[in-house]
Amino acid sequence: MKKVIIIGAGIAGLSAGIYATQSGFDVTILESHNIPGGASTSWRRKGYYFEGGLHWLTGSSSEMQLNRLWREVGALDDTVAIYNRDPFFHYETDGIRASLYRSPENLRAHFLEISPEDRKEIQLLCNDIRKFSRVQMPVTDLPKLKVKYPSKFPLSMLFGMMPAFSRMKHYQNLSAKELGGKFKSPQIRNLLANMIGAEYSASGVLFTIATLAAGDGGYPAGGSLAMAGRMADYFETLGGRIVYRTKAEKVIVEDGAAKGVVAGGKALFADAVIVTQDTLNAIDTLFDEPIREPWAEQMRAETSVMMDVFIGIGVRADLSDMPESNTFPVSEPIRVGNLVYDCIGFNNYAGFSGYAPEGCTALTTVLIGDSYDFWKNAAENGTYALEKQKVADAVIREIELKYPQVVGKVEVTDVATPLTYERYLNSYHGSWMSLMKKGDTNRNYPCKPESIQHLYFAGQRLVSPGGCPVALTTGRTAAQYLCLDTDTVFQGAFSCGKKGEN
Numbered sequence: 001m002k003k004v005i006i007i008g009a010g011i012a013g014l015s016a017g018i019y020a021t022q023s024g025f026d027v028t029i030l031e032s033h034n035i036p037g038g039a040s041t042s043w044r045r046k047g048y049y050f051e052g053g054l055h056w057l058t059g060s061s062s063e064m065q066l067n068r069l070w071r072e073v074g075a076l077d078d079t080v081a082i083y084n085r086d087p088f089f090h091y092e093t094d095g096i097r098a099s100l101y102r103s104p105e106n107l108r109a110h111f112l113e114i115s116p117e118d119r120k121e122i123q124l125l126c127n128d129i130r131k132f133s134r135v136q137m138p139v140t141d142l143p144k145l146k147v148k149y150p151s152k153f154p155l156s157m158l159f160g161m162m163p164a165f166s167r168m169k170h171y172q173n174l175s176a177k178e179l180g181g182k183f184k185s186p187q188i189r190n191l192l193a194n195m196i197g198a199e200y201s202a203s204g205v206l207f208t209i210a211t212l213a214a215g216d217g218g219y220p221a222g223g224s225l226a227m228a229g230r231m232a233d234y235f236e237t238l239g240g241r242i243v244y245r246t247k248a249e250k251v252i253v254e255d256g257a258a259k260g261v262v263a264g265g266k267a268l269f270a271d272a273v274i275v276t277q278d279t280l281n282a283i284d285t286l287f288d289e290p291i292r293e294p295w296a297e298q299m300r301a302e303t304s305v306m307m308d309v310f311i312g313i314g315v316r317a318d319l320s321d322m323p324e325s326n327t328f329p330v331s332e333p334i335r336v337g338n339l340v341y342d343c344i345g346f347n348n349y350a351g352f353s354g355y356a357p358e359g360c361t362a363l364t365t366v367l368i369g370d371s372y373d374f375w376k377n378a379a380e381n382g383t384y385a386l387e388k389q390k391v392a393d394a395v396i397r398e399i400e401l402k403y404p405q406v407v408g409k410v411e412v413t414d415v416a417t418p419l420t421y422e423r424y425l426n427s428y429h430g431s432w433m434s435l436m437k438k439g440d441t442n443r444n445y446p447c448k449p450e451s452i453q454h455l456y457f458a459g460q461r462l463v464s465p466g467g468c469p470v471a472l473t474t475g476r477t478a479a480q481y482l483c484l485d486t487d488t489v490f491q492g493a494f495s496c497g498k499k500g501e502n
C-alpha cells in the first residue's frame with residue numbers, strides 16, 4: 001500500500017486524508033496542534049464555549065451537491081442537527097433594525113416596510129438574490145480519473161445558473177459599501193456594507209445572501225470543533241493516523257519528487273505528500289528552494305486576505321432577551337492600529353445548550369481587517385496584552401451601552417489576534433480566507449505543482465474566497481490527483497456503505 005503524509009489536520013487535510021484512505025492509501029496526518037480542525041475551531045474558557053470558526057456552512061442543506069461531500073467525509077449525517085438562523089443578520093440604528101430574512105419575499109416585504117423610497121433597488125436586489133440562489137459549487141471529477149461513483153453536474157443545474165452569470169460582472173465591479181450606497185435607508189445601506197466587510201466585492205454579499213435564500217448556510221450542532229472531530233474520528237475509523245503536536249519542518253524533495261517530510265528533526269518517508277498548511281506560507285517555508293512556478297508568484301502577489309480580532313465574552317446573565325446577532329454603530333470609534341471601526345456586531349449564543357454555564361451567555365465579536373503589523377509591533381514592544389485588553393474593553397463598553405443587562409456581568413474575555421491565528425495555523429499573517437475585493441474574479445490555483453512530482457496542495461488559499469467548502473473540495477481534488485498519478489480508482493465514501501449515502 002502506498003504511503004502518504006498529509007501536513008495539517010484542518011478541514012482540507014482531513015478531507016484529503018479520508019478520500020485517500022478510502023481509495024486504499026496508507027495515510028498519516030501530521031498536525032502541529034493537539035486537536036483537529038485548524039481555523040475551523042471552537043474552544044472553552046472557564047465554562048464558556050466560544051465558536052471561533054463556522055458561522056454558516058455552505059452545503060449544510062441536503063438540497064446542495066456539496067452536502068454529499070460533507071456526508072462522505074463524516075462532517076454531517078442525519079444525526080447532526082442544522083440550525084438555519086432566520087433572520088441571519090441585523091443592522092440597527094436610530095431605533096430601526098434592518099434584518100436579513102432568508103426568503104427573498106420576506107426580505108423584500110421587510111425592506112419595503114423600512115424604506116419604501118428604495119423600492120426600485122429593493123426589487124432589483126431581491127430578484128438577483130433569487131437568481132444567485134440557483135448557483136451551486138459544482139462537484140466534478142478530474143478528467144481521465146477512474147472513479148467508482150462518478151459525480152455528475154447536471155446540465156439542468158447549469159441552465160439554472162445562467163441568469164445569475166449575466167449579473168455577476170455587475171456585482172464583481174462593486175464593493176459591498178458601494179452596493180449599500182445604492183440605498184437611501186441607513187439601515188439597509190449598512191446591513192449590506194457590513195455583512196461580510198465593506199471592502200469585499202458585492203458579489204460575495206450576493207452569494208452569501210443567496211446561499212441563505214436557498215435554505216443553505218446553516219450551523220451544524222456543536223459547531224466547528226464538533227464537525228472537525230467527526231471528520232477526524234471517521235478518518236481514524238477508516239485506518240488513517242493523526243500524529244498531533246508534530247510540526248512538519250520540511251518536505252523532502254529528491255530528484256524532482258517529494259519523498260517525505262522532516263518533523264522533529266527526523267525524516268519520515270512516503271510515496272507522496274499532501275500539504276494543507278496555508279499554501280502561501282508553504283511555498284516559501286516548507287521547501288529547501290521556494291516554489292517559483294507562475295501560479296506561486298501570482299499567489300505571492302495577491303495577498304488580500306481575511307484576518308480578524310476575535311473577542312469571546314462570557315456574561316453572567318441569561319441574554320435570551322437580546323437578539324441572536326446584531327450590528328450597530330458605536331458611540332466612539334474603536335481603533336485597532338490603523339483600522340477604525342464605526343460599528344460592531346456580535347453573535348449571541350444564549351439559545352445554545354452547553355455554550356455557557358447555567359444562567360450565563362457566550363457572546364462573540366469579530367473585527368475583520370488587517371491589523372497584523374499593529375499586533376506584531378505590540379508584541380515586540382511589550383504592549384500586546386495591554387492592547388488586547390483595550391480592544392476587549394472598548395467592545396464590552398459599547399455592548400453595555402446598548403444592552404444595559406450586560407453591565408457589570410462580564411466575567412470572561414478571550415481575545416485572539418492575527419498573531420494567535422498565525423501561531424496556531426502557521427498561515428500567512430494569521431489569515432484564514434482570501435478576500436475578494438471590488439473587480440476581483442475567482443482565483444483558482446493548482447492542487448498539483450509542475451516542478452515537484454508526488455506533491456499536492458489543498459486548502460482554503462487555493463480558490464478564492466476560500467472557507468470550509470474550498471478546504472473540503474481541494475482536499476478531495478488532491479486525493480483525486482493522487483489516484484490519477486498512481487492509476488488508482490477513486491472510491492468516495494459510497495463504497496464504504498456508510499457516510500455518503502444520500
Ligand SMILES: Cc1cc2nc3c(=O)[nH]c(=O)nc-3n(C[C@H](O)[C@H](O)[C@H](O)COP(=O)(O)OP(=O)(O)OC[C@H]3O[C@@H](n4cnc5c(N)ncnc54)[C@H](O)[C@@H]3O)c2cc1C
Nearest residue numbers: 008010011012032038039055056248277426459460467468
Ligand atoms: C473567525 C472565523 C470565522 C469563519 N467563518 C467561516 C464560516 O462561517 N464558513 C466557512 O466556510 N468558513 C469560515 N471560516 C474560514 C474557515 O474556517 C477556514 O477557511 C478553513 O477552516 C480553512 O481550512 P484549511 O484546512 O484550508 O486550513 P487550516 O484550517 O489553516 O488548517 C491547516 C492545519 O494545518 C496545521 N499546520 C500548519 N502548518 C503545519 C505544519 N508545518 N506541520 C503540521 N501541521 C501544520 C494547522 O495547525 C492547521 O490545523 C472562518 C474562519 C474564522 C477564523
